[in-house]
Amino acid sequence: MSILVVCGGDSSEREVSIRSGSAIHQALLNLKYDAQKYICENKKDCIETILKKKPDVVFIALHGGFGEDGTLQAALEMHNIKYTGSNSLTSKVCMNKFFTKAILKEYHIPTKPALLAKDIKDIININSFPVCIKPNNEGSSIGVEFAYDDIQLKAKFSELIKQFKELIIEEKITGIEVTLSMINSECLPLIEIAPKKGFYDYQNKYTSGATEYIIPARINQSTIDEINRIGKTIYKAFYCKGAIRIDMMIEKNIPYVLEINTIPGMTQTSLLPKAAKSVNINFEMLVEKILKSAYEGF
Template sequence: MSAQRQSRVTDPRSFGRVAVLMGGTSSEREVSLDSGRNCLEALQRRGVDAQAVDGIPALVQALVAKRFDRVFNILHGHHGGGEDGILQGLLDALQVPYTGSDVLGSALSMDKIRTKQVWLSLGMPTPRYVSLAKKSSDVEAAARSLGLPVIVKPACEGSSVGVSRVFSEADLPSAVALAERYEGDLLMEQMIVGEEYTVGILGAEALPTIRIVPAGEYYDYHAKYVAEDTQYICPGLSGAAENEMRALALKAFQAAGCGGWGRVDVMRDRGGANFLLEVNTAPGMTSHSLVPKAARAVGIEFDDLVWRVLETSLDRGGGA
């Protein structure tokens, strides 16, 4: 696979001084801190002049003081996370190169509803859904129109934050109350019964699929970041089915205006049909995270993966 290509640069000095941006103030702060520490250590092991920066205000101060030449963004989420386009717009204005997607890709993919609208406009498969404003009186009607079971979640959160699975109308009020703790509209989505997959994207290529098999019934926050018994099968498929899902994920990633690196989550129903769920433009890089697992399957170890992610910042000028 061509993802095994040689790195574009070999001299760590080519990157200059790198801010590894982590933490922040979103609901995914703790995951981001874990990801950030891992990425920082990987870059330092490779000789990169990298330092940790916690949150956007601290980064602004450091950039004004000319302390850094580029940013490795490993913030997760929005509202102080770095995945909603605000950070990207700031760095574009300051002409500071950064990793990952630009303003458009970051802002669009953070909003699950509008991402689905783009995919549907292009004839790409995604579960049927209803967008609900907070305090909506149409919750029961929306559930009936989709048909139970459904998923209820905030439209602009990640890491399974605020997500509920609803099997009866009696469970709707508690699911809605949980999702309404977070800002923005709610997304009610048809529940696809089948297997859960994720596809990492590195540059213009899709990495091998990963089939996620949680020990419990669902792949929730605990299964993602705490449990040690979740199984990750990579590649998750074979032959034509594997190639089809990888091609779909890459197409979905690019359709959402994303670039650099990321991850696309997909459900595959019992009939073998694929359904796009969402895009992550700054995926986790923890010990439980999935992009490193997929990269390792094609011979890219963690330190090399982090280096290649940093190389995506070269596409925005600066450096080698």
């Protein structure tokens, strides 16, 4: 069986993707699989190269952009090539935070209401602060800002909209940040995320030692049970597959879902491997579980 680990891409998460792909590739080699790593540059070259190489399985380690928004998945589906992770529709929906919130509401899963904004005219009626401003289609907390009054909101919106086509604006949540990792619909131990300074932004995510990860999270058991219930509901409702990670903020014992990651990071500081390790699933075992999920329901 030939495996092609695809990483890189042209999104703002390119460097993290390469680190994930390198770690996955090495794990597959350690497990004696016939695996190659391909660091792609753009959508066209990526798809063309995959079709030329004709691997039995594509292990997708792309974060953001065409590798996580369903574009690559749809191309592989068209050519009947097996791949890891969720299908093209699930990937497309989960990459879009606004679409995700709409579905969460249908299932009565707590998530803060959000405004989708493409132009400064869209924010003129916002009069309750503080708010969180973030790109609608990005990960790794890229572009996340907070505004505490109307002047800050307009200034930060004007700056962010130059880089991102769509922004969502929602009430700033004050509470405990946690993440729920899942593999093949099973919940792994909840991780509490405690940055030593500021909030859990890109720098705190990927700088070793900048954030404390507490396993198990210092949350009461009833809230943990509710989070696991929410996770299983999401996994089924969104037709997820393989590994996912659900980010939440707990405010007044209510777990509010922030986003669903269909291709969680697999670097040394990534949360999915940490959660797996806490229940004696080492990195190589985790990679093999994700790999094998590519065959389920194909």
